Structures are given as C-alpha cells and as structure tokens.
Amino acid sequence: xxxxxxxxxxxxxxxxxxxxxxxxxxxxxxxxxxxxxxxxxxxxxxxxxxxxxxxxxxxxxxxxxxxxxxxxxxxxxxxxxxx
Amino acid sequence: xxxxxxxxxxxxxxxxxxxxxxxxxxxxxxxxxxxxxxxxxxxxxxxxxxxxxxxxxxxxxxxxxxxxxxxxxxxxxxxxxxxxxxxxxxxxxxxxxxxxxxxxxxxxxxxxxxxxxxxxxxxxxxxxxxxxxxxxxxxxxxxxxxxxxxxxxxxxxxxxxxxxxxxxxxxxxxxxx
Numbered sequence: 001x002x003x004x005x006x007x008x009x010x011x012x013x014x015x016x017x018x019x020x021x022x023x024x025x026x027x028x029x030x031x032x033x034x035x036x037x038x039x040x041x042x043x044x045x046x047x048x049x050x051x052x053x054x055x056x057x058x059x060x061x062x063x064x065x066x067x068x069x070x071x072x073x074x075x076x077x078x079x080x081x082x083x
Numbered sequence: 084x085x086x087x088x089x090x091x092x093x094x095x096x097x098x099x100x101x102x103x104x105x106x107x108x109x110x111x112x113x114x115x116x117x118x119x120x121x122x123x124x125x126x127x128x129x130x131x132x133x134x135x136x137x138x139x140x141x142x143x144x145x146x147x148x149x150x151x152x153x154x155x156x157x158x159x160x161x162x163x164x165x166x167x168x169x170x171x172x173x174x175x176x177x178x179x180x181x182x183x184x185x186x187x188x189x190x191x192x193x194x195x196x197x198x199x200x201x202x203x204x205x206x207x208x209x210x211x212x213x214x215x216x217x218x219x220x221x222x223x224x225x226x227x228x229x230x231x232x233x234x235x236x237x238x239x240x241x242x243x244x245x246x247x248x249x250x251x252x253x254x255x256x257x258x259x260x
Contacts, residue, residue, distance in 0.1 A: 015259050019188040019222065023131075039131030041155065041186035043222045077221050082196065083179070083236045 018046040018069040046073040133186040140178015179238035181223035187258040197256035206248025
C-alpha cells in the first residue's frame with residue numbers, strides 16, 4: 001500500500017461572457033489506483049490578473065479575454081450594480 | 084443488449100453509476116427526447132471547497148486572515164456556498180467591499196439578487212439605524228447596507244471595517260454552467 005497525493009487542474013470552463021471557472025482536484029492514489037478526488041474551485045473574471053494562475057489557465061484566459069470581451073463584461077457588471 | 088443489461092453496464096467496479104456521455108443526466112417526467120439537457124434534466128452534482136477573499140474595489144492589498152474557509156454543494160444549476168473568514172488585517176485597499184472567488188459564476192438575472200444568510204462579528208461598524216445586507220451579484224458577495232436616513236442602498240468601504248473580525252454566511256444561487 002503506497003499512498004500518494006497530487007494536485008491538478010482538471011477542469012477549465014469558459015462561460016459565454018468570458019468568465020472562466022477553474023476546478024482543481026486533489027487526487028489520492030493507493031499503489032497507483034485512484035481512491036479519492038477532492039475538488040476546489042474559483043472563478044476568474046475578464047481582465048483580472050492571472051499572473052499567478054496555472055499556465056494552462058493563464059493561456060486560456062489570455063486567449064479569451066480580448067479587449068471587447070473585457071469591456072462587455074465590465075458593462076455587464078455596471079448594469080447589474082445594486083449601489 | 085437489453086435495457087437491464089445496459090443499465091447494469093453503467094455500474095462500475097466501485098459500485099458507482101457512471102453516465103457515459105458528458106452532460107447526460109436523469110430526465111424527469113419523460114419530457115426530454117433530445118440529447119441536450121433541458122430544464123427537466125438533472126445532470127450535475129459536485130461538492131468541494133473554495134477560498135473566500137475579502138476585497139475593496141476589487142483589490143485585496145494588505146488583507147490578512149486568521150482563517151479562510153469555504154465549501155460548496157452544486158445540485159443541477161443550484162449552488163449552495165458556505166463561508167467563514169476571520170480577518171486579522173483589513174489592509175489598505177479602497178472601494179466597495181465584497182467577498183470574491185465564488186466557486187461558480189452566478190447567472191445574470193438582472194435585479195434578481197440572491198440573498199445571503201450571514202453573521203458578522205466585530206468586523207464592520209454598521210452605523211446607527213443602518214441595516215446590513217449581503218447579496219450575490221456577478222461573481223461576488225457584496226457587503227452593503229440600507230442607509231437609515233434615506234432608505235437607499237450603499238456599499239460598506241474600508242473605513243467602515245474594523246481591523247479584525249469575522250463573517251460567516253450561507254447562500255444559494257443559480258449558476259451559469
């Protein structure tokens with residue numbers, strides 16, 4: 001029995017308005033066989049600083065977040081503002 | 084393969100039922116004859132954690148924590164989040180206060196904000212007669228208040244925050260994905 005743990009980004013979801021949802025999985029294995037997978041999530045909004053994100057996440061954000069996407073998202077945020 | 088054999092084939096060696104197609108789910112009332120999920124398809128369940136971050140005007144400069152804990156349960160498109168943060172320094176950022184990094188982006192429902200059940204301990208000077216409110220909008224939980232003198236909504240900013248204190252909340256909202 002050899003337990004091991006690894007952390008991977010196992011899902012990157014791009015929404016219609018450019019928001020990116022990231023899922024990180026902690027994968028526990030026993031002698032190479034996966035026995036558990038625990039998730040942690042966060043959301044990245046167009047224009048946000050992604051310099052500390054995983055390389056794949058960063059690449060997708062930079063590819064999706066054109067100036068038009070960022071300005072459209074900012075307009076959406078402003079239109080929904082309660083105060 | 085008979086229906087019974089097909090259903091049996093969905094059960095893996097761990098005893099879990101695994102649907103073989105992405106976004107496939109359980110269709111209720113026999114209303115969906117298409118391959119795509121509809122409003123009667125239950126096609127998602129997930130639990131996990133998230134790390135709540137306090138911000139002012141979208142910045143978290145100098146904010147530190149004694150504790151930062153978040154968990155979520157997503158059933159279909161409905162997400163319930165739990166949060167606890169204990170702030171040990173409120174930092175120097177300015178602007179409207181919010182808790183960010185929700186695990187799923189909320190659906191844009193216009194002015195239909197999701198309400199939040201919360202408890203605040205020592206973190207905010209609420210102001211005499213003011214009524215604190217937390218609501219979910221875009222990808223943040225906004226920390227606002229109703230001004231006693233006018234009834235208008237306003238956002239708490241850094242100057243209303245004490246140097247340390249905590250917030251607990253539970254909220255349910257509709258996700259976009």
